[in-house]
Amino acid sequence: MSLWISLFLKCVKKPWVVSKYFSTATESNPKKQIEEEPSFALNIFRGAIVEKRIFPFPGLLTHPRKKVLATLIGPLDKVLKEMNDPFKNEAEGAIQEAVLSDLKGIGFFGTLIPKEYGGLGLNNLQYTRLLQELGAYDLSLGVTLRSHQVIGVQGIMLFGNDLQQKKYLPRIAKGELAAFCLTESTAGSDFSSIKTKAVLSPDKSHYILNGSKIWINNGNLAEIFTVFANVPSKNLKSGEPATNLTAFIVEKSFGGITTEEPSSKMGLKSTNTATVHFKDVKVPTENVLDDVGAGIEVAMGIINQGRYGVAALLSGTMSICISQAVEYTKSRIQFKKRIRSFELIQKKLARMAMLQYVSESMGYVISANMDRTADDLSIEGAIAKVFSTEAAWSVCDECIQILGGRGYMTKTGLEKALRDVRVFRIFEVTNDVLRMVIALSGVQFAGITIKELQSVGMGHIPKRIAKKIGLGGSPTFQPYVHPNLTEPAKLASKCILDFGNKVEKLLNKYDSGIVNRQMILSIMADCAIDIYSMAVVLSRASSAIAQNLPSVEYETLIAHAWCVDASERVAMRLNNLKSSNILDNFKKYVRISEIMGDTKGISQLNPLNF
Known part of the structure; x- marks a missing residue:
């Protein structure tokens, strides 16, 4: 795990999340980009609030974008409600061909592809809304389309050169499925454990690809693959054999590609998940993505680019499950009372509502930042993925509990x-690894700042620099939130201050050895996730209050309740980090x-010793 994380930390310094094809959220000035805008999530590790993200x-979307989205939501809902049958899909282990055909017809295989290549040219904020709709009606269909559009195509979108994009994006937009x-x-x-190899031919015109990939979404259906393989080489200094992980665009038409029957799975049974074999596949040298040896950067760019989509999909799933639970509590009578009147049921409903609200809000915040071409959203994306995936499990489980045997x-x-x-x-990097990535990225960022301050002495830092790096006093959300949210804002501000102080103490105690303290790092990651969630909720609720939305009371209550719960968890975890009993445990x-x-x-032996 530590090797993977070290490679990741090397990659996150590269601005691979920026794409010339992403529309900006600032629609009055579509060419405007954020300059030198630091990450909110990273800065909380040094006790600072950098609010811009x-x-x-x-x-709300302006009229032209809202109109575009409205023209898509209608046809999508018609397919989902009138044609698609999730239960039939699951029983047959495949999505009905007629459904996929209709979705191709309305452009859903090229939603993010620019119009110049035959796509719909949506931005990420718009696509988030569509993913929510898919997640609400059929998660398997949502995963199929997301695997194609978000990770299957993104390698070409982000790293493909002009010739590659002109060749492949129109084909994909028309309906040729892509796989990662x-x-x-x-x-x-x-x-680093990848065994698939790509050897350059003697005439240097193509690579010969050999290897196998498992659990590939759309594996049996895809026509175009983004394949990662090691290119053998020699270390320039030692002359020893070495490998360079490289990404390739591979077509099924190249030959030598075979697939196995779709894998039998616990869930998502109608998604096509298969093993793909590559035997002596001739891949033209012009099909290398980015450059030879850039495979890790390409892989991380694709994966991180798509993490907001997980939060969007699952927030849709959570919403439909919650609606069913709420309806049941209104009709189910026990002990001569509707069960919605029981406090424990009310707590479950409120808790589920908060988890869905936070997940949905994270998806929209991150997608909007992507549209504004903000550099390096990897940590925010990791937080959203960890939070929303665990929230979805909790929500679905509690909905079943509320419905009892019927659920x-x-x-x-x-x-x-x-x-x-x-x-x-x-999938797309486990939550356990992502917790390490969140924590280590944060402490690395904080450590650099601390060392710089120590090298010059705190007293020698000009005020303008101190203010720029967030050291102009105690962190506070007060200037950014609505006055009605003053109390939860204070709680969140205190969490950031206490967390930053704890990070500094841990760095002083362990220095570089912190890399190997995974249990401590996991606690730090959970603190960061809760703090980020509070900030996102405060932002959304402030916006709701300012616009006097019909849901203003609901959103205000969620902001207050969530910040109390989250701040209590942060305080408890920080106390655990200084508890000798916990550390000894x-x-x-x-x-x-x-x-x-x-x-x-x-x-242990069986008590009966038998």
């Missing part, structure tokens, strides 16, 4: 939703796991 919350081929049986989050039956669709959402905590966890490894599982 959070405030103000993305506003990274994972292997020995290589998941650890890119456990297949007819409600809730058990299907629970199975479908489970994999999101695993980490050692006990390690020893228990070592004993389990020696005994190949549970180590």
Whole structure:
């Protein structure tokens, strides 16, 4: 894991999230880009608030963009409600061809592709809305389209040269499915374990590709693949053999590509997930994406570019599940009362509403920043992925609990939703690894700042520089939030101050050794996730109050309640980090796991010794 993280930290310094094709959210000035806008998520690790990526919350779409979106939502809803049958799809293990054909007809295979290449030319904010709709009606269909559009095509969108884009984007927009081929049986989050190889031909006209990729969404259906393989080379200094991970555009028409039957899965059963084999596939040298050896940057660029889509999809799934639970509580009578009158049920409903609200808000904040071409949204994207995937599991589970035995039956669709959402905590880098990435990226950023301050001495920093790096006093959200949210804003501000102080103390204590303290890093990541969630909620609720939206009371209450809950969790975790009992318990966890490894599982004897 540490090798993967070190590679990731190297990559996040590159501005690969910027694309010349992404429209800006500032529609009055479509060419405007953010300059030197630092990450909100990274800055909380040094106890600073840099508000531009959070405030103000993305506003209502202007009429032209709203009209474009409206013309798509209608046809999409018609396909989802009148043609698509999620239960039939699951029973047959495939999405009906007629559904895919209709979606191709209305342009859904080229939503993000620029109009000049035959696509719809939507920006990320608009696409977020469409993903929510897909997530609400059929998560398998949403994953199929997202796997094609968000990660299948993004390699060409982000890193393809003009010739590659002119050749492939029109074909993809018309309906040729795309797939992203990274994972292997020995290589998941650890890119360094990839075995697939691409050897340059003697005449240097093409690469010969050999290897296999597993669990590839759209694997049997795709015509165009983004494939990651190692190109053998020699170390220039030592002369020893070396490899360079490289991304290639590979067409099924090249020959030598075979696939296995779709994998049987716990959920998302109608998605086409298959093993893809490449045997002596001749890939033209002009089909290298970016450059030889740039594979890690390309892979991370694609994956991070698409993480906002996970939050969007799952917020849609959560909303439809919650609606079903709410309706049930209004009709179900127990002990001569409707169960919606019971406090424990009310708490469950409110908690689910908050989780959905936060996930949805994160998706829109990040997609809006992508449209404004903000550099390096990797940490915000990781936070959104971790939060929304775990929120979705919790929401679906609680909805089943509220419906009781009825929720456990297949007819409600809730058990299907629970199975479908489970994999999101695993794919496109597991949440466990992402927690390490969030924490290590943050402490690395904070550590650089601390060392710079120590090298010059705090007293020698000009006020303008101190203000620019967020050291002009205690962090506060007060200038950015509505006055009605003063109290939750104070809670969030205090969390950032306390968190920054704790990060500095931990860095002083462990220095570079912090990399190996995974249990501490996980706690730090959870603090960062909660703090980021508070900021996003404060931003959205402030916007709702300022516009006097019909939901203003609801959103204000969520902001107050969420910030109380989240700030309590942050305070508890920070206290745990200075508790000798908690820190000593980490050692006990390690020893228990070592004993389990020696005994190949549970180590105690059966009480009956039989």
